[in-house]
Amino acid sequence: MDGFSHFFNSAGGLRAGKFKMISREFVYLLGILWLCWWSSTGEAQMEYMKYKDPKQAVATRVKDLLSRMTLEEKIGQMVQIDRSVANAEVMKTYFIGSVLSGGGSEPLPKATAEDWVNMINEFQKGALASRLGIPMMYGIDAVHGHNNVYNATIFPHNVGLGATRQVENLDHLSFSINLDPALAQRIGAATALEVRATGIPYVFAPCIAVCRDPRWGRCYESYSEDPNIVQEMTAIIPGLQGDIPPNYRKGFPYVGGKTKVAACAKHFVGDGGTTKGVNENNTVIDWHGLLSIHMPAYSDSILKGVATVMVSYSSWNGMKMHANRNLVSGFLKDTLKFKGFVISDWQGIDKITSPPDSNYTYSVQAAIEAGIDMVMVPYKYTDFIQDLTLAVKNNVISMDRINDAVERILLVKFTMGLFENPLADLSLVNELGSQEHRDLAREAVRKSLVLLKNGKNGSSPLLPLPKKAPKVLVAGTHADNLGFQCGGWTIKWQGFNGNEDTRGTTILSAIKSEVDPSTEVVYRETPDGNFVKSSNFEYAIVVVGEPPYAETAGDSSTLTITDPGPDVINNVCENVKCVVVVISGRPLVVEPYMSSIDALVAAWLPGTEGQGVTDVLFGDYGFSGKLPRTWFKSVDQLPMNVGDPHYDPLFPIGFGLTTESVKDLVARSTSAAVSLRISIFTIMMTVVISLFLKG
Numbered sequence: 001m002d003g004f005s006h007f008f009n010s011a012g013g014l015r016a017g018k019f020k021m022i023s024r025e026f027v028y029l030l031g032i033l034w035l036c037w038w039s040s041t042g043e044a045q046m047e048y049m050k051y052k053d054p055k056q057a058v059a060t061r062v063k064d065l066l067s068r069m070t071l072e073e074k075i076g077q078m079v080q081i082d083r084s085v086a087n088a089e090v091m092k093t094y095f096i097g098s099v100l101s102g103g104g105s106e107p108l109p110k111a112t113a114e115d116w117v118n119m120i121n122e123f124q125k126g127a128l129a130s131r132l133g134i135p136m137m138y139g140i141d142a143v144h145g146h147n148n149v150y151n152a153t154i155f156p157h158n159v160g161l162g163a164t165r166q167v168e169n170l171d172h173l174s175f176s177i178n179l180d181p182a183l184a185q186r187i188g189a190a191t192a193l194e195v196r197a198t199g200i201p202y203v204f205a206p207c208i209a210v211c212r213d214p215r216w217g218r219c220y221e222s223y224s225e226d227p228n229i230v231q232e233m234t235a236i237i238p239g240l241q242g243d244i245p246p247n248y249r250k251g252f253p254y255v256g257g258k259t260k261v262a263a264c265a266k267h268f269v270g271d272g273g274t275t276k277g278v279n280e281n282n283t284v285i286d287w288h289g290l291l292s293i294h295m296p297a298y299s300d301s302i303l304k305g306v307a308t309v310m311v312s313y314s315s316w317n318g319m320k321m322h323a324n325r326n327l328v329s330g331f332l333k334d335t336l337k338f339k340g341f342v343i344s345d346w347q348g349i350d351k352i353t354s355p356p357d358s359n360y361t362y363s364v365q366a367a368i369e370a371g372i373d374m375v376m377v378p379y380k381y382t383d384f385i386q387d388l389t390l391a392v393k394n395n396v397i398s399m400d401r402i403n404d405a406v407e408r409i410l411l412v413k414f415t416m417g418l419f420e421n422p423l424a425d426l427s428l429v430n431e432l433g434s435q436e437h438r439d440l441a442r443e444a445v446r447k448s449l450v451l452l453k454n455g456k457n458g459s460s461p462l463l464p465l466p467k468k469a470p471k472v473l474v475a476g477t478h479a480d481n482l483g484f485q486c487g488g489w490t491i492k493w494q495g496f497n498g499n500e501d502t503r504g505t506t507i508l509s510a511i512k513s514e515v516d517p518s519t520e521v522v523y524r525e526t527p528d529g530n531f532v533k534s535s536n537f538e539y540a541i542v543v544v545g546e547p548p549y550a551e552t553a554g555d556s557s558t559l560t561i562t563d564p565g566p567d568v569i570n571n572v573c574e575n576v577k578c579v580v581v582v583i584s585g586r587p588l589v590v591e592p593y594m595s596s597i598d599a600l601v602a603a604w605l606p607g608t609e610g611q612g613v614t615d616v617l618f619g620d621y622g623f624s625g626k627l628p629r630t631w632f633k634s635v636d637q638l639p640m641n642v643g644d645p646h647y648d649p650l651f652p653i654g655f656g657l658t659t660e661s662v663k664d665l666v667a668r669s670t671s672a673a674v675s676l677r678i679s680i681f682t683i684m685m686t687v688v689i690s691l692f693l694k695g
Contacts, residue, residue, distance in 0.1 A: 051419075052133075058414045062407055068132060071399075074406045075388050077134065078368075080343070082378035083107075083119070088126030094385060095130050097409055098202075098374060099123050100139040101148055102346060103493025103550065110150040113429040116198035121423050128422060135422035137262070137413060139202040143221060144607060145187075145441070146194040146432070147490050151503050153194060153437040153608060154486050155187050158207060158233070159585055160448035160604035162223035162628030163656070165232055183444060184232075188239020190440055192261045193431040199424030201255075201416055202262045204310060206236050208297035209267060211586075213639040214629065215277030217554025220487060220585025220605055222272050224628035225641045226653060230297045237263050237304040244305040251337035254305030255416045259428070262416055265301040267312035267345060268321065268332060270294045277639070279552040280313035280351070290316065299336060307340045307412050311372060313348055322367050323352045329371030341373040341408035349375055361387045368397055373405035433503060438609055445603075445612020451623040451657040452631070453600040462539065462577055462599040464619025464662055468516035469538035473576065474523045476568050478583040479543035480508040487585055487605035488550030495548025504608025507543050507581070514614040526564050532575040540572045541617065545583030545603075559588050559635050569593045581613065587631040591650055602627070619662035626656040 050056055051065035066074075076095025086099045099120075107119040120138050127136040146152035155161070164183055188206075195203055210230050211222035223233040238244070240263040242256020255262050270283035270290055285293070298309070311328060312321045321327065322344060332338050349367040350357040357363075364387040367375065377384050391397040413419065431437070454461040478484045482504045483496035491501045499506060512521050524531065532540070544565030560566075561582070570593070572578050579599035582588060583606070590600065602625075603613055615621045631651035632640055640646060642653045 054420050058411065061414050061419075062410045065132065065134070065410060066403060066407055069406065071389065071392060071402070072385075073130075073132060073134070074402050075385055075392075077406050077409050078374050078388070078402075079381050079384060080139065080374055080376045080378065081381050083123070085379055085381070086123050088122055088129070090381075091123055091126030091136060092129045094381065095134070096127065096136055096381070097134070098137050098139060100204075100376065100378065101141075102378065103141060103489060104148065104491065106148060106150075112150075113198045113432045114426060116149065116200070117424045117426060117429075120199040124422050124424075134410075135413065135418040137202045137416070137418060138200050139204060139264075140195065140200050141205065141489060142191050142195050142203040142261075143205045143207060143489050144486075144605075145191055145437075146198065147486075149194070149198055149432065150491065150501070151433040153190065153433050153441050154490055154502070154504065155191070155441045155607050156444050156448045157220040157487055157489075157585060157605040157607075158223045159211075159220045159628060160606060161187070161233060161236075161444065162229055163450050163602075163604065163625040164444060164447040165229060165626070165628070182235070183447065184236040185239035186440060187444060188236035188241075188263075190239075190437040192240045193259055193428060194433070194437065195261050196259055196424075197428040197431040200261070201418065202264070202308075203240065204264045204266060205240070206234070206263065206265065207267070208234060208265050208301060209272035210294050210297070211272040211277075211629065212293070212641055213272075213274070213277035214559060214586035214632070215556055215635070215638060216272065216274065217277075217279050217549060217551055217556070218271070219277070219554075219629075221489075224653075225630060226628070227293050227296045229628055231300050234265075234297055234300045234304060237265070237301055237306050241305060241307065248305065249339075251302055251339045252305065253307035253340040253412050253415050255307060255412075257417065258421060262307035262412060263301075264308040264310050264343065265298060265306045266310035267314070268298060268309050268342075269312060269327060270316050270321070271312040271314045274314055276557075277555065279555050282315045282318060284317055298332070302336050302338050307415070308343055308374075309338060309340065310343050310345055311348060313345055313351055320352050322348045322363075322372065323370050325370040333371055339408065340412055341405070342371055343374040344372050344376050346376050346378060361391075364388050365391050365396055368401060368405070373408050441607055442609040442612040442615065445606040445609050446615040446621050448604055448606065448625050449613065449616050449623060450602040450625040450627050450655075451599070451616075451659065452602055452651055452655070453594065453597060454657050454659070456595075456598045459598075461659070462579055463617060463623070463659055465539060465541075465579070465617055467514060467519065467618050469519050471520040471522060471535070471537055472515070473527065473532065473535070473537040473540035473572065474508055474511055474521060474543070475525065475527050475540060475572050476543040476581075477525060477562065477565060478507070478545050478581075479511075479525070479541070480506045480523065482506050482608065483548055484545065484583060485605070485610060486548070486607050487546075488548045488554065490548065494550050494553060497548070502608065505610040507541075507610040507613050510610040510614040511541060511617075514611070514618050526568055527571060529571040529575055532572050537576045540576045540578040541581065542569055542572050542578055543581045543583060544568055546585060546588065549585075554585070557635065559586065561588050561590070566593065570596065573597050579617065581617075587629065589635065590631075591633050594650075602631075616659075619659070619665070622659045622661045622664065623656065624658060626654050627651055629653055631655070 051061040073095045077097035080098035107115045145155040207221040209222040211219040223230045242260045244254045273283040274281040349363045352363040482499045488495040573596040581601045630649045633650045
């Protein structure tokens with residue numbers, strides 16, 4: 001190689017080495033720039049996901065998520081559909097915010113907790129697969145326990161719980177009356193556990209109606225005609241949702257973890273005051289009356305952190321509640337400072353017009369403008385979405401109103417912990433129908449029973465009944481019928497007839513297990529008088545009442561015991577000592593039979609645990625229940641409530657005879673006998689000492 005070539009090659013090698021050095025520096029610089037870019041976009045991504053960060057404040061998460069939602073996503077959150085029209089694709093495509101089971105709507109007959117969990121999780125997976133992954137919330141009517149579900153514990157309906165508010169404690173020397181609101185709270189906690197066992201986080205309960213006329217078909221859903229008692233019974237809300245922490249913000253919803261559920265105070269407002277008790281009708285009352293009778297329990301519920309409020313089908317002075325902006329937005333939200341969400345009733349907005357659904361576009365507009373946040377559609381969700389979308393795009397409904405509704409819905413969902421735990425598991429399945437809950441229901445039954453009569457014409461009391469007797473009669477249509485015993489809203493919307501639809505103990509079964517083994521129990525559903533007279537029964541237990549019903553199907557202008565109940569009472573009670581147990585959701589006409597009845601018990605709708613009835617009939621516990629509503633003489637007196645000028649009841653509100661348990665009676669007798677012996681001994685010793693001193 002010549003010198004020139006050597007120089008050229010050397011220079012070329014130098015340039016190549018220098019290029020390599022520059023390349024390395026360039027790559028290094030690119031790396032730094034990439035890291036800076038990645039860091040900045042990572043922070044942006046973290047900010048984008050802020051609503052999914054549980055460390056952020058709930059208000060921050062709500063604001064962040066709301067800012068990222070399209071109109072379609074927002075309106076989807078305002079929709080609640082029935083499970084029968086739901087599937088994962090519908091949830092994802094339409095951004096559905098909530099699904100429910102209407103009365104009797106179940107995955108399959110006698111579905112297990114696992115069946116429910118699997119169904120709900122499939123819906124939830126569809127919701128989570130949507131763009132923003134907003135979880136849906138599943139709701140169900142759990143109005144006296146988890147009443148749609150096979151094998152669940154069925155507690156007494158609300159009218160019975162209204163009778164439990166006073167509990168008698170015996171100290172063998174005196175009687176004392178104590179309030180027991182904790183019973184309702186414990187029932188709420190048990191119900192929440194059973195509902196959560198099936199994967200459901202939201203219940204349409206409690207009903208805080210103040211029933212002012214027993215002709216109303218939903219009167220058994222009301223705790224009392226007295227607003228003070230209804231206020232007391234809102235203690236069930238912290239049972240369902242958990243106790244609100246100290247200094248919690250007034251009006252804000254609260255749900256205390258995976259063993260609690262979001263509750264729903266219903267039906268706002270005045271549903272129990274309709275004229276002649278006609279369901280979904282018109283409540284005619286002035287503003288003062290509405291505030292003093294029908295509103296107080298809502299104030300209490302809001303103070304207890306209730307998550308949602310359901311609007312009533314009924315009207316107030318001619319204005320449909322589903323379209324009443326002054327009451328829903330003006331009073332409930334603005335005056336009472338309720339921050340949860342307002343939900344419609346089932347097809348409630350359809351009924352704004354008469355006939356229903358005659359102008360659905362108007363109904364959608366009127367309901368949303370009134371302040372309803374979530375609509376229980378429950379079937380034609382595409383029509384609702386289309387109508388509401390057009391109303392917003394045409395500036396008929398403001399985006400502010402939509403944002404308010406969705407903000408409230410998201411607030412409840414974040415508060416419930418749905419974003420952290422959207423999918424249910426099987427960890428609580430053993431809570432469904434647990435023995436602990438059945439024991440609690442049994443306690444509630446025995447505390448709910450009201451003794452209205454005990455002894456005929458000044459004779460000795462019939463109750464408590466002796467467990468040991470040669471032969472006793474059990475009669476009546478309701479003695480061996482679990483469906484009749486539970487009432488409406490049990491397994492099916494209108495309830496059921498017979499003993500096959502769920503698990504429980506009928507009153508007849510409870511009697512057979514309670515009496516002495518030597519006692520012969522004869523059951524005749526409808527015995528004739530000759531049979532009763534000739535059979536030498538020691539006593540008879542007659543169990544009669546109403547069939548199951550719900551809502552309008554229960555409206556009644558006569559309030560009579562269902563046939564052949566009156567004949568059974570006459571045939572039995574005219575021929576043997578008898579106790580009549582009335583199974584009903586309200587007071588019924590009983591005055592014509594009072595003279596022949598030895599003892600009369602109002603048992604309301606006790607649910608699955610029939611042993612609670614026998615606990616007090618046979619004296620294991622004393623009667624302590626007090627009437628939560630007035631027992632009328634005749635339907636011609638109705639409506640008649642305490643404080644009315646024409647108040648002349650057969651039994652007034654608050655009435656209820658008390659008895660001691662057999663154990664306490666024995667203890668009292670033993671104590672009296674000991675005292676008597678001590679007194680006799682003292683007298684004898686006094687005489688002896690006196691004679692001795694005289695001698």
